[in-house]
Amino acid sequence: MSDNPQGVFIDDVEFPFDDSTSILEFSNKSLGEKIIPTLCDDDNLKPYGACRVCSVEVQHTEDGTKRTVASCHTPINPGMRIYTNSDSIKTLRKNIVELVLSDHPPECLTCEVNGNCELQDVAASVDSIRERELQKALSQLGLKDKKRIKIIEDLTKSVADSIISVPTQAPEQESK
Amino acid sequence: MLSTLTLDFESFDEGGFLLGHASFVCIPRSFSAVEYAKHLFAFTAHESCGKCFPCRLGATRGKEMLESALEKDQKFSEELINDLLELMEVGSLCALGGGLPLAIKNLLEHCYDEFKPLMEK
Numbered sequence: 001m002s003d004n005p006q007g008v009f010i011d012d013v014e015f016p017f018d019d020s021t022s023i024l025e026f027s028n029k030s031l032g033e034k035i036i037p038t039l040c041d042d043d044n045l046k047p048y049g050a051c052r053v054c055s056v057e058v059q060h061t062e063d064g065t066k067r068t069v070a071s072c073h074t075p076i077n078p079g080m081r082i083y084t085n086s087d088s089i090k091t092l093r094k095n096i097v098e099l100v101l102s103d104h105p106p107e108c109l110t111c112e113v114n115g116n117c118e119l120q121d122v123a124a125s126v127d128s129i130r131e132r133e134l135q136k137a138l139s140q141l142g143l144k145d146k147k148r149i150k151i152i153e154d155l156t157k158s159v160a161d162s163i164i165s166v167p168t169q170a171p172e173q174e175s176k
Numbered sequence: 177m178l179s180t181l182t183l184d185f186e187s188f189d190e191g192g193f194l195l196g197h198a199s200f201v202c203i204p205r206s207f208s209a210v211e212y213a214k215h216l217f218a219f220t221a222h223e224s225c226g227k228c229f230p231c232r233l234g235a236t237r238g239k240e241m242l243e244s245a246l247e248k249d250q251k252f253s254e255e256l257i258n259d260l261l262e263l264m265e266v267g268s269l270c271a272l273g274g275g276l277p278l279a280i281k282n283l284l285e286h287c288y289d290e291f292k293p294l295m296e297k
Contacts, residue, residue: 048227049227049228049269050227050228050229050269051228051229052228052229052230052267052268052269055266055267068266068267070269088266091259091262092262092263092266092267095259095260095262095263095267096229096230096263096267099229099230099233099234099237099260099263100229100233102233102237103233103236
């Protein structure tokens with residue numbers, strides 16, 4: 001590594017600095033798409049930093065402290081050292097995906113986007129997802145976060161079965 | 177530890193505390209530490225803006241885990257709650273979700289006896 005780097009290091013490999021605005025954009029241009037997985041990144045939207053699956057470790061100098069940041073909305077600078085696949089990042093990604101799955105309907109195989117699903121792709125790209133107690137217990141208990149759901153649409157139901165069902169119990173937070 | 181704690185950032189940092197608002201919280205000795213941890217998760221879940229996944233989902237899951245343990249006698253995994261706290265601390269977008277784990281970690285460390293019967297390895 002040069003003493004006064006003008007490039008950017010991704011996993012210890014130097015790449016020339018360009019006009020990219022974010023770490024994710026730079027990584028996608030330099031290494032190809034999907035090196036850093038994402039869930040909320042979309043070309044039609046501004047970087048939002050919501051899912052945190054695109055988190056990477058960043059060092060601003062060779063001896064600097066490593067900080068974990070979301071790559072989609074963190075500006076890229078010359079001399080940055082970016083670590084996309086360290087142990088802590090792999091663990092973080094796996095835990096985020098497990099957390100997302102804990103709030104996701106379990107009927108993956110009968111879902112209409114099965115096989116063409118961003119979440120499935122990301123879940124497959126992280127280390128083996130364990131069937132966590134979190135997901136199992138909460139889905140069994142029906143304790144998933146349904147407070148924000150006002151209308152549940154089920155197109156497999158006939159009109160007689162009531163296409164739209166409305167939760168009968170008032171949301172806890174809104175009852176106050 | 178408290179007897180050697182001095183009112184400065186370094187001392188608090190060494191002791192695993194944070195000097196700032198709500199650094200000291202006084203609760204009655206008879207009040208359950210697990211109930212208090214549940215309250216902290218519930219508070220964060222309620223206050224969360226919902227933008228980032230670790231805070232929105234993590235605080236809700238944490239609240240549900242402790243709620244199930246207290247009300248439904250359903251034990252929760254020690255590894256799971258530690259993973260959840262680490263995830264929220266490192267992954268949250270702002271200090272609401274990122275700050276909660278320190279308080280819960282301190283409760284787990286200093287009031288472990290109260291959590292132990294509710295956890296499984």
